[in-house]
Amino acid sequence: MIPEQTQPIRLAIDMPQSASATNAPTTDTSAPSPADASQSAEELCIEISHFNAWYGSFQAIHDLSLDIRRNQVTAFIGPSGCGKSTLLRWINRMNDIVPTAHSNGTLRIHDLDVLSPSTDVVHLRRQVGMVFQKPNPFPKTIYENVAFGPRLHLKLRRGELDELVEWSLRKAAVWDEVKDRLNAPALGLSGGQQQRLCIARAIAVGPEILLMDEPCSALDPASTLAIEDLIYELREQYTIVMVTHNMQQASRCSDRTAFFFEGRLVESGPTDDVFTKPQQKRTDDYVRGRFG
Amino acid sequence: MLSMLAMCAMATIGITIGIIVMLVTQSWHFFNSEYVSVTEFLTGTRWTALQSKNIEDADFGIWPLLSGTFRVTAIAMLIALPSGLITAVYLSEFATKKVRAVLKPTLEIIAGIPTVVLGYFAVLVIGPSLQWMTDGGFDAFNATSAGIAVGILCLPMVCSLSEDALHAVPRALREGAYGLGCTPFETSVKVVIPAALSGIVSAFLLAFSRAIGETMVVALAAGTQATYTIDPRTQSQTMTGFIVEMIKSENEYGTVQYFSLYGVAITLFVITFAMTLIGQLVRRRYRESYA
Numbered sequence: 001m002i003p004e005q006t007q008p009i010r011l012a013i014d015m016p017q018s019a020s021a022t023n024a025p026t027t028d029t030s031a032p033s034p035a036d037a038s039q040s041a042e043e044l045c046i047e048i049s050h051f052n053a054w055y056g057s058f059q060a061i062h063d064l065s066l067d068i069r070r071n072q073v074t075a076f077i078g079p080s081g082c083g084k085s086t087l088l089r090w091i092n093r094m095n096d097i098v099p100t101a102h103s104n105g106t107l108r109i110h111d112l113d114v115l116s117p118s119t120d121v122v123h124l125r126r127q128v129g130m131v132f133q134k135p136n137p138f139p140k141t142i143y144e145n146v147a148f149g150p151r152l153h154l155k156l157r158r159g160e161l162d163e164l165v166e167w168s169l170r171k172a173a174v175w176d177e178v179k180d181r182l183n184a185p186a187l188g189l190s191g192g193q194q195q196r197l198c199i200a201r202a203i204a205v206g207p208e209i210l211l212m213d214e215p216c217s218a219l220d221p222a223s224t225l226a227i228e229d230l231i232y233e234l235r236e237q238y239t240i241v242m243v244t245h246n247m248q249q250a251s252r253c254s255d256r257t258a259f260f261f262e263g264r265l266v267e268s269g270p271t272d273d274v275f276t277k278p279q280q281k282r283t284d285d286y287v288r289g290r291f292g
Numbered sequence: 293m294l295s296m297l298a299m300c301a302m303a304t305i306g307i308t309i310g311i312i313v314m315l316v317t318q319s320w321h322f323f324n325s326e327y328v329s330v331t332e333f334l335t336g337t338r339w340t341a342l343q344s345k346n347i348e349d350a351d352f353g354i355w356p357l358l359s360g361t362f363r364v365t366a367i368a369m370l371i372a373l374p375s376g377l378i379t380a381v382y383l384s385e386f387a388t389k390k391v392r393a394v395l396k397p398t399l400e401i402i403a404g405i406p407t408v409v410l411g412y413f414a415v416l417v418i419g420p421s422l423q424w425m426t427d428g429g430f431d432a433f434n435a436t437s438a439g440i441a442v443g444i445l446c447l448p449m450v451c452s453l454s455e456d457a458l459h460a461v462p463r464a465l466r467e468g469a470y471g472l473g474c475t476p477f478e479t480s481v482k483v484v485i486p487a488a489l490s491g492i493v494s495a496f497l498l499a500f501s502r503a504i505g506e507t508m509v510v511a512l513a514a515g516t517q518a519t520y521t522i523d524p525r526t527q528s529q530t531m532t533g534f535i536v537e538m539i540k541s542e543n544e545y546g547t548v549q550y551f552s553l554y555g556v557a558i559t560l561f562v563i564t565f566a567m568t569l570i571g572q573l574v575r576r577r578y579r580e581s582y583a
Contacts, residue, residue: 094471125471132471149473205473
C-alpha cells in the first residue's frame, strides 16, 4: 500500500483523467459548469484514486478513481462480481477480516488515509457506519441493539443513553413501531423493521458516512419503499454510499450513480444523467436491462 | 425393508425401558429390606455397605457418596469449563490455520485416551505431584487428582461442542459488530458468545453428566472410603466408584449390601436424567429468544 500523500484534494471533480488509461475508458457526465452553483458547492467526502483491490491473486478492482460527495446518496450499480461491494467494504476496511484481501492506491476520507496500516480501524468504523444486505440485529433486545455501539465507545449515563436510543430509532423511522417493546427481542421484528433497527444501530455511534450493501434485497416491496424513503431523508445528515442491484432503486433514491463493470468504473455522474443519457454504450445497455 | 429400519430404531427404546425396569426391580430389593429405610438413605451421612460384614452394623446414607461425586465433579468442571470454552473461542475466532492444524488433532488425542490410562495418570502423576507440592497435605487417593483427570477427560468434549456452537453463529453478526467498531475480542465476548449461549450451556451440561457418570478414573484415583465432607484433599468414594467396588467385592448376590449398589445406581440415573431434562429446557428457552 503506497498512500499518495502529495495528491491535493480535488473538489467536485468526479473522475481524474488518468483513470482512462485502462481499457474501459471512464467518463464524467457531470463536468461542473460555472453556472451551476449547487454543483460547485458540493463538498468532497471520500476520495478514491488509482485504487486496486485483490482477493488472493484475483484482482477484483482495477485502477478505480471516484469521488464521493458529502450529504449525497451515491449508488453503485453493476452486474454481480463487478467489484462494487468490494469497494464498499474497503471504505470502512471491513475487508480486513478477509485474510486474502489486499489493495493499493488512494482511499481518503477528508484527511484520513483509510488504507494506511496505522489507521485506527475502530475509529474509522465509528465514522463510517455499515448496513448489510440481510438485516443482522444481534440476538439481544431492541434497546440493547441500539445501545450496543454507544456502550462500546461512549461513557453515557442511563438517561443520556435512553435519549440517544430514542433519537436513533426516531431517525431510522422505526420508533413508533417499537417504542412500547424496547425490551423485546430484536429478532421478533419483521425484516423491514429489523433493517431500520440496524440503521438506527449504525447511526447511534454518530457516523458521518453510511455504507449500505444492498440494504433492501432481502425485503418485501413495502419495506423496501420505507427504507428508500429513509435513505433519502438521511442524506441531509449523512453521506450515503449504497450498493444496489435494483436500477429503479438507484434512480429513485440516489443523487449520483456509479456504474461498475468487471472491476472497473465505467461511468459516474448525477443519477438522472447516467440513466437518461449515459455516455458509454455498456452503461446504456445495463440501465436498459440488456444485460446483467 | 422399512420395518427393519423401524425395528432398529425401536431397539433403542426397548433398551432404555429394559435398563429402567432392571434398575427399579433390583433397587426394590434394596429399599424393601428391613435394614434399610428410604429416609435414612436420603438423609444419612454414613455409608458403610462395604466395610460392614454384619448387616445390622451397616449404614446406608447416600450423602457421603453424593458428596464424593460432587467434589470430583466440581473440580472437573472448574478445569474443563473455562479452559474448554476459552480454547473453543480461540480456535473458532482467532487461531490461524497452522495453529488449528496442531490444536484440533491434539484435542482429539486427549478425547481418544482410554479412561483407565487417565486414571493411572491421576494415581501416578497428579496425586504424587499434589502431595509433593503441599508437603503431604493430600491423601494418596483424593478427590482433587481424580477431579483433575476427569476435567482433562471432559475438556475435548466441552471444547468441540462449544466450538460447534460458536461456529454456527452467522458471519453477518460478526460483521455487524466489526461494523460498529468492535475489536475482534469485543466481537467474540459481546456478540458471538452470547449468540452461541444455548449451545455452550448444553455443552456444559453434557460435560457435567459425563463427569458425574465417569467411573474408571474415580475407581482408580479417588479412593475407597466414602467420606462426607467438602475437603477435596481426602479420600472420596463416588457413587460410580462404590458400584465398581461392590461388584468386585466378596458380597454375594442377594445380600442387602449387594443390592445397595442398585440403590446408588438409580440415584445416579435420576441425577443424570434430570441433567438431560434441564439441558433440553435450557436449549429450548434460549433458542426461542436467540434464533
